[in-house]
Amino acid sequence: MSPPSYRVWALPGLPEVRPGDDIAKLIAATEPGLVDGDVLLVTSKIVSKAERRLVEAGDREEAIDAETVRVVARRGALRIVENRQGLVMAAAGVDASNTPAGTVLLLPEDPDASAVRIRDGLRDTLGVEVGVVITDTFGRPWRTGLTDVAIGAAGVRVLDDLRGGVDAHGNPLSATVVATADELAAAGDLVKGKAAGLPVAVVRGLPHVVGEPTEAAVGARALVRTAADDMFRLGTSEAVREAVTQRRTVRAFTDEPVDPGAVRRAVAAAVTAPAPHHTTPWRFVLLESAASRTRLLDAMRDAWIADLRRDGKSEESIAKRVRRGDVLRNAPYLAVPCMVMDGSHHYGDPRRDAAEREMFVVATGAGVQNFLVALAGERLGSAWVSSTMFCRDVVRDVLELPANWDPMGAVAIGHAAELPRERPARDAGAFIEMR
Structure with missing residues (x-):
């Protein structure tokens, strides 16, 4: 039996995405050769553009204020906040790079719903059952550097709950829950790149992570800790206050x-x-x-x-x-x-x-x-x-x-x-x- 393996590659040929575009049709038009069990990793920025999330803003700070539900931590001009989507991240995900002057790009309003639309569109257009993960770049507590994580998902088992099983030595697993969707997002980022103009990647060889439609309804929202389970809900000064x-x-x-x-x-x-x-x-x-x-x-x-x-x-x-x-x-x-x-x-x-x-x-x-x-x-x-x-x-x-x-x-x-x-x-x- 050959050892487990998978392939990941960036999808070439996508045009510049414009407001109102159908992401699934743009992907299908590149003749991507998708097969059942593939997973598409789609950068949130093109989803936001297609969903008309480019908005006018006097300055980025005003836009961050508007998208912020709760300030988690603040240090100088940097703010880590909980945004309207329930995500805890820097600057509420408001992006002012590669946008016209006086505008900013907001995250998709409902990233899970966006993933469902792309998945359904690819099924209708190409007749394939694939998983879709909407990704965005996050910093992480305790770790230096950025990586892509899943902010939306459809048709993907976003979490692999191993609790109740045993390891190779027979020891019970009592706390192991793997963030599969985040691992997929990070793998895709290695080939998409930040400035290469390749916003979509494909992972092949991991059909076990592609779920049935009933499981797809969970979405990436399941990756967000509830307030009751979040031991690090606030920064130091915010926690004191x-x-x-x-x-x-x-x-x-x-x-x-x-x-x-x-x-x-x-x-x-x-x-x-x-x-x-x-x-x-x-x-x-x-x-x-x-x-x-x-x-x-x-x-x-x-x-x-x-x-x-x-x-x-x-x-x-x-x-x-x-x-x-x-x-x-x-x-x-x-x-x-x-x-x-x-x-x-x-x-x-x-x-x-x-x-x-x-x-x-x-x-x-x-x-x-x-x-x-x-x-x-x-x-x-x-x-x-x-x-x-x-x-x-x-x-x-x-x-x-x-x-x-x-x-x-x-x-x-x-x-x-x-x-x-x-x-x-x-x-x-x-x-x-x-x-």
Whole structure:
């Protein structure tokens, strides 16, 4: 048996593509000699030209803005964005090269549909069953240089899912999914070239990657990771801003357990906050067992009820207030941030001593904010509640804390049971005074 092999070659003879042209008919007119099982690799640029995606634009940046759904990362003038097609790429795929002045070329509006039209057209014209991949050039995370990838496909198994199988040594394959359409696109780019005027390539010898019409409906969209599966959804600065803006108070949690490692990573972020005199004023007590949480919250509830009764509140009013505090009781995980003032200065002057304590309080608050933002980055919901500050002696007694540890509230942690309600955007200018 001969070893597996395939051929790939660029298709010569295609004329300059113009708006309204039928790509399939242009390919057929070159007498390409296609056979069943061939795969055509078609550069997106000629598809865009045929589909009248050449548009006037005052400048390329405006066109990129119009095609951008979400900025993923920005460095200087370079933007990596998610575009209208759901693709994450530089400049939203907007191309200003080899186009008339004052115009730009956008990607096909629906690359999968474009591939279907070319495939169907070749079947009607030449009577062959082929696969079609629409390609475009991408940079890649972690790797230098560009390569062609599939942005549209029809009649091609875009992914080869090997999970559930075994390798040559009998080891189970649990994570291997091959991006077949991207591999085909890269192979075609080796012969098409960027400036050779050869926008179409043919691959022959891999009929197993050409799918039936039912499989063709999947298209290259299947290659795009969902937001839930994308571990690298944002650039560094964008990820920080996203975590900060997405940090919302969560008051209802699911029963899903919390990963203790995620909380410890959040603590590691918390203790990078600034602090006075090179001190470390933060301590985090993690209540990971239901028994420890119940013991603390029961003691705090009893102390709160006693305070409310001393305030003359009615039993009905007390019951309502206690119910409102159930956000801590309903959380599957609690953390109690504490402040310690080791290393603080004592001046013997009430004004300066008060300012000294305030410095430590601010530093502790910065640590708590870091903690909450880091939890959001771990996709955990949280709610900071101040209640432990009103019964510090009780908290210290129940948790057996040193006398110099001041509880600074409690943080309920868990997986949000529902999406937070939309809140109106705040105008940062309203909080700024210029001098």
